[in-house]
Amino acid sequence: MTSVLADSAPIVTGGLTKRFRRQIAVDRIDLEVPNGAVYGFLGPNGSGKTTTIRMLLGLISPTAGEISLLGSKMPAGARTALRRIGSLVEGPAFHPYLSGRANLARLDAADRYSEPRTSKVRIDSALERVGLLAAAEKRYRAYSLGMRQRLAIANSLLMPRDLMVLDEPTNGLDPQGTREVRHLISELARDGATVLISSHLLAEVEQICSHVGVMYEGRLVAQGPLSELRAGTVQTVRIDTDRTEDAARVLGELGLSEIASSPGHVTATLGDVAIEKIVPNLVNACVPVLGFAVLRPSLEDVFVSLTGEGFNVSG
Amino acid sequence: MSAAEVLVAASPPRARVSTRFLRSELKIIFGRRRNIAGMGVLAAVPVIVAVATYVSSPSQNGGPDFIIAIAGNGLFVAFGALALELPLFLPLAVSAISGDSVAGEANLGTLRYLLAIPAGRTRLLVIKYTAIVIFALAATFLVALVGTIMGLALFGGGDMTLLSGTQTSLADSLWRLVLSSLYLSAQFSALGAIGMFVSTLTEQPIGATIAIVLVDVMMFILDSIAQLDWLHPWLLTHWWTAFGDLLRDPIATESIQRGLMTALVYAAVFWVAAWARLSTKDISN
Numbered sequence: 001m002t003s004v005l006a007d008s009a010p011i012v013t014g015g016l017t018k019r020f021r022r023q024i025a026v027d028r029i030d031l032e033v034p035n036g037a038v039y040g041f042l043g044p045n046g047s048g049k050t051t052t053i054r055m056l057l058g059l060i061s062p063t064a065g066e067i068s069l070l071g072s073k074m075p076a077g078a079r080t081a082l083r084r085i086g087s088l089v090e091g092p093a094f095h096p097y098l099s100g101r102a103n104l105a106r107l108d109a110a111d112r113y114s115e116p117r118t119s120k121v122r123i124d125s126a127l128e129r130v131g132l133l134a135a136a137e138k139r140y141r142a143y144s145l146g147m148r149q150r151l152a153i154a155n156s157l158l159m160p161r162d163l164m165v166l167d168e169p170t171n172g173l174d175p176q177g178t179r180e181v182r183h184l185i186s187e188l189a190r191d192g193a194t195v196l197i198s199s200h201l202l203a204e205v206e207q208i209c210s211h212v213g214v215m216y217e218g219r220l221v222a223q224g225p226l227s228e229l230r231a232g233t234v235q236t237v238r239i240d241t242d243r244t245e246d247a248a249r250v251l252g253e254l255g256l257s258e259i260a261s262s263p264g265h266v267t268a269t270l271g272d273v274a275i276e277k278i279v280p281n282l283v284n285a286c287v288p289v290l291g292f293a294v295l296r297p298s299l300e301d302v303f304v305s306l307t308g309e310g311f312n313v314s315g
Numbered sequence: 316m317s318a319a320e321v322l323v324a325a326s327p328p329r330a331r332v333s334t335r336f337l338r339s340e341l342k343i344i345f346g347r348r349r350n351i352a353g354m355g356v357l358a359a360v361p362v363i364v365a366v367a368t369y370v371s372s373p374s375q376n377g378g379p380d381f382i383i384a385i386a387g388n389g390l391f392v393a394f395g396a397l398a399l400e401l402p403l404f405l406p407l408a409v410s411a412i413s414g415d416s417v418a419g420e421a422n423l424g425t426l427r428y429l430l431a432i433p434a435g436r437t438r439l440l441v442i443k444y445t446a447i448v449i450f451a452l453a454a455t456f457l458v459a460l461v462g463t464i465m466g467l468a469l470f471g472g473g474d475m476t477l478l479s480g481t482q483t484s485l486a487d488s489l490w491r492l493v494l495s496s497l498y499l500s501a502q503f504s505a506l507g508a509i510g511m512f513v514s515t516l517t518e519q520p521i522g523a524t525i526a527i528v529l530v531d532v533m534m535f536i537l538d539s540i541a542q543l544d545w546l547h548p549w550l551l552t553h554w555w556t557a558f559g560d561l562l563r564d565p566i567a568t569e570s571i572q573r574g575l576m577t578a579l580v581y582a583a584v585f586w587v588a589a590w591a592r593l594s595t596k597d598i599s600n
Contacts, residue, residue: 057431060597082433089431093424095343106343109335110434116335155428 009034009068010163010194011056016065018051025051027218028065033196033211038189040205040226041198042299043215049198050090052215053167056196057087070163083113086156087165091172092148096141100132100151103140108158126154131180145172153181164188164195170204182208202299212299216307229302235270237278240291247287254281270294336434340446344412345453353408357454360404361396361462368392369469389470390488393462394562397499400458401555406531409503412450413510414524416443417593421518427598436594440511444586447507452500459496463489479563491566495558498571502555505578506531508585509551515592518600548573551581 011033018026026048033039043049054060056067058078067074072081094103104123108114114122127133130150135143143151149172156164166185170178186208189195199205205212206226213223222229237256241247244261248268251259254277256268275294282289297305344350397405417440420426429439466472475488483491510527517523534552537543547553554574560567 054427054597054599057427058433059427059430060599061595078433079435082431085431087428087431089427091424093428095423095425097347098343106339107428107432109339110429110439111432112330112435112438116331116333152428 010070011039011196012068013052013056014066016052016055016067017063018048018055018060019063024218026055026062029215029218029220030223031213031220032223033194033213036189036192036194037211038185038195038197038209039211039213040209040299041196041213041215042202042205042303043198043200045200047215048218049200049215050167053087053089053165053196053198056165057085057089058082059089083111083159084162085165086159086161086163087167088152088156088169089165089167091168092152094140094148094151097139099137099139100143100147100154101127101136103151104155104158107155111159114159122158123154126157129157129184130154146174146177149173150177153184161188161193164193164197166195166197168198168200170199170201178204202303206299214303214306216303221306222302226299230297234297234305236267236295236297237270237275238265238267238291238293238295239278239282239287239289240265241282241288242290243287246285247282250282250285250287251278254278265291267295336438336442337445340442341449344446344450350412353411354454354457357400357404357408357458358461360400361392361458361465364396364399365389365392365462365465365469388475388488389466389468389472390463390475390485390492392466392470393459393492394495396458396462397455397495397558398556401499402535403532405454405458405499405503406506407528408454409447409451409507410510410524410527410531413447413507414514414522414527415520416447416511417514417589418517418523419514419520421598421600422520424600427600430598437590440586440590440593444508444511444589447511448500448504451503451507452496455496455500455503459492463492477562477564478559481564483564491561494566495561498558498561498574499555501575501578502551505551505581505585508582508589512585512589512592515589515596549577551577554578 009032011031013029013031015028015030016026017024017028029048029052031052041049041052051060055062056069056074058075061075069077069081070084072078074081094100095106098106101123104126105119108119108123109116124133124136127136130153132147132150132154135147140148140151149169153166153169156166164185169185170181173181182204185195185197189208197205197209209226211224212226212229214221214229237251239247239251242264244263244266247266248259248261251266251268255271255273256278257271259266259268279289279292417426420429430436472485474482474484477483506527509530510523513526513530514520514523531552534550538547538550538553554570554577557570557574560570
């Protein structure tokens, strides 16, 4: 049987579709997560990210399309592929009356491939890695949301993994916890793991992703290296000056568009104009340049340009 | 890289055959306060039967046959308690455990993490059902054991008069108690298979438990309607009271055998149904 899927990348899907009764949750998406990438899987709540992740992990079956996970066809190859994957799906879920450590011990016991003799050591080191060792004996029900999230991440670290699939890993974490998780993900990527991290907070993943896929109303509207996606959108320059009118005139002569003056600074869309020409021209025209910045579009700008809508609109 | 290295790299690590998962399952069942309290209730019945009988000293006043039988030999406390808990308490306990088996994990959301490990859907059902059977055995033998201890302590362990009128030794009557408990455990295990199937249909463990109890009670009701006598042999619960046949001399095996066959068929059918359901189910909680 021939397949449209290339086997090289850790995650490849072809025409992946999930239909729930009347509604199409995921509509013919072709994901490709390259080896070693930190892939930001982005989209507003309800855009189909979690449904896609559940299909990747074999929890729900696709209506149509195929999935290749670490070279194995899903769901047939679940047993081979899934044990190499650490996952966090739609928030933490544990037995409330067991301690954090006992919960991890249960999940480790359910793993056919885990070594019983090293169980204690692996559990402790996973707890330590997420900063939960001190609270290991507390019952899960007494954990704060942030601690619960950490325990779920610790679960994904019980075994060495080639691929991490993390659905909203920073949900419920305070800024400090968010930084720690970002750091942890960078660390995992450095050790050679491929990471797929979904989020509805663009700014949060922007800093750590090498690749991005953007979901919107069940469709994958864009995918690729972050730098390429950004290149497709407009860049803006900002000049701080006390002579805004003169500055605006010079920028207009240079060919910049959408020039907007406000007290103290001027912004304009760069277009095809070479960045290095701007400041010398301003200086030649005796405009004092107090500050100059090229504003790279944020992921949010990218998203708006792709969908024509704000990111917080839920599908 | 040599060919051998390629082979090593390509071959998956060996899966281990271990009882860890089952032991973890049993720890959760027997460590849960709700279940411990439930088993306390199961154990309380033989205690109440024994103490109430002892205090009212029926040997002088007469009373129901079964009470007189207790006074004659302590082991009848165990048989009496099993008979009293047969219609509701023991089935309720098994319903609670089996109803919780899959629905409880789905309700907590732990089911998705177990399956993502991957624990394996079929393997999960095997572990869950093994734990249900072990619980059915534990609950039944708990009642029998407490009944035996209370009975022997308060009434002594002389010869026992069987239902057929003959006398038998303490050792023989203990053996008959073990057989009765095994027989009832098998019946409750069949109910547990129904329970596990119901448990795969929902994410509400309490709802599943109620549904199983309803099925159990409905079978008792149908069994009591004389006009439906053609249906009776097909009802699981119809054969439960056949454990009394183990108290005859010689043991009447016909109903016991038929009861075991019925339990086996019920267990197999609902096991397969549970498997068919879970193996294709979308885990969206």
